[in-house]
Amino acid sequence: MPSYSPDLNKIERWWSVLKTWMKQRVKEFETVRECVDTAFKKCPNVYA
Numbered sequence: 301m302p303s304y305s306p307d308l309n310k311i312e313r314w315w316s317v318l319k320t321w322m323k324q325r326v327k328e329f330e331t332v333r334e335c336v337d338t339a340f341k342k343c344p345n346v347y348a
Contacts, residue, residue: 318343 322339334344 314343 318339321343322335325339326332328334329338
């Protein structure tokens with residue numbers, strides 16, 4: 301498998317979802333850490 305293969309590697313899709321989620325909501329949080337913590341809890345599980 302190529303090192304960067306978003307069509308074959310599920311984690312690549314999840315990182316894309318995570319980055320999009322954070323870009324849309326970053327101003328709602330006081331710190332980047334708070335945004336990241338919430339993103340990890342709220343973003344859908346791509347393995348399900």
